[in-house]
Amino acid sequence: KATIVGSINLDTNLRVHRMVKPGETIHGKEHYTAAGGKGANQAVATARAGSKTRFIGAVGNDGPGEQMLDLLKEEKIDVSGIEIIQNEPTGQAFIPIDDNGENSIMFYAGANYAFGTEEVAKNSSLIETNDFVIAQLETPIEATIKAFEIARSKNVKTILNPAPGESDLPEKLLKLTDMIIPNETEAETITGIEVNDETSAKKAAAKLHELGVEAVIITFGAKGAFYDFNGYSELVPAFKVKAVDTTAAGDTFIGYMIATLEKDFSNLREAILHGNKASSATVQRFGAQPSIPYKNEII
Numbered sequence: 001k002a003t004i005v006g007s008i009n010l011d012t013n014l015r016v017h018r019m020v021k022p023g024e025t026i027h028g029k030e031h032y033t034a035a036g037g038k039g040a041n042q043a044v045a046t047a048r049a050g051s052k053t054r055f056i057g058a059v060g061n062d063g064p065g066e067q068m069l070d071l072l073k074e075e076k077i078d079v080s081g082i083e084i085i086q087n088e089p090t091g092q093a094f095i096p097i098d099d100n101g102e103n104s105i106m107f108y109a110g111a112n113y114a115f116g117t118e119e120v121a122k123n124s125s126l127i128e129t130n131d132f133v134i135a136q137l138e139t140p141i142e143a144t145i146k147a148f149e150i151a152r153s154k155n156v157k158t159i160l161n162p163a164p165g166e167s168d169l170p171e172k173l174l175k176l177t178d179m180i181i182p183n184e185t186e187a188e189t190i191t192g193i194e195v196n197d198e199t200s201a202k203k204a205a206a207k208l209h210e211l212g213v214e215a216v217i218i219t220f221g222a223k224g225a226f227y228d229f230n231g232y233s234e235l236v237p238a239f240k241v242k243a244v245d246t247t248a249a250g251d252t253f254i255g256y257m258i259a260t261l262e263k264d265f266s267n268l269r270e271a272i273l274h275g276n277k278a279s280s281a282t283v284q285r286f287g288a289q290p291s292i293p294y295k296n297e298i299i
């Protein structure tokens, strides 16, 4: 049902009492690796939601690359569109987390930036025969534009999660986007309109509609998710839960929403409710992919 064009990272997490200062060496308390990258997280979420999921992206010819491919295969994701790049390593992020739960992230995009229009074109059949194509901004924009052009030519719906936020998104990309899903901060970065409530979200949505985007969804963390589509708009409230770690909340929301969504977006509100429900489970658990729930856990 969905083809994801996006990033794959190996996350190396190190829990520390406090952040290290320049020139200093400190002991870590705990060390663990996990699969990450917004593309891979969203693919895992759509797959766990019970949707057939395909991936177009790249890893390096190295141990982390093999590990990431195995993890995605375990989730029954079609990895035939993942290229193995020879001269770049698999994307990696290094994440110290201190006792206050605060983190910093240093990453090297590696293979994620070494695939472009050619690799997407080679895998066009993975897009053409599907309902949706989903992309984020952790891989080259030209590759996303190519994927969206292929999708449009075959009446496949295009969905953009503009994360991490970027202020000068090419107009060409927005014109090719059917649905955009930013969070509050990203909505503000793209439109230049401060987004903090329903009224301001509506203004930002109007601007995005003007640029050619049919459906606008803005996620509002613990407040829920706002949509503006086909003349209707509403802030659909989040589920009240005690959050311990909001990592991958947005990725879970997107995966579960897309897994429920009809191709013509006619059941958008129901799909958002499903996204809210699933991501409320994610925020009650630690980590990125380990915290994304399986369909049978969402009742």
Ligand code: ADP
Binding pocket: 183, 184, 219, 220, 221, 222, 223, 224, 225, 238, 239, 240, 241, 243, 246, 247, 248, 249, 250, 251, 253, 275, 276, 277, 279, 280, 283
């Ligand atoms: P991102 O992780 O991309 O910044 P948000 O923080 O907006 O995305 O969260 C995405 C969705 O996850 C929200 O729309 C909401 O449904 C759910 N969510 C996030 N934080 C909470 C929370 N504290 N309690 C319940 N649901 C939450």
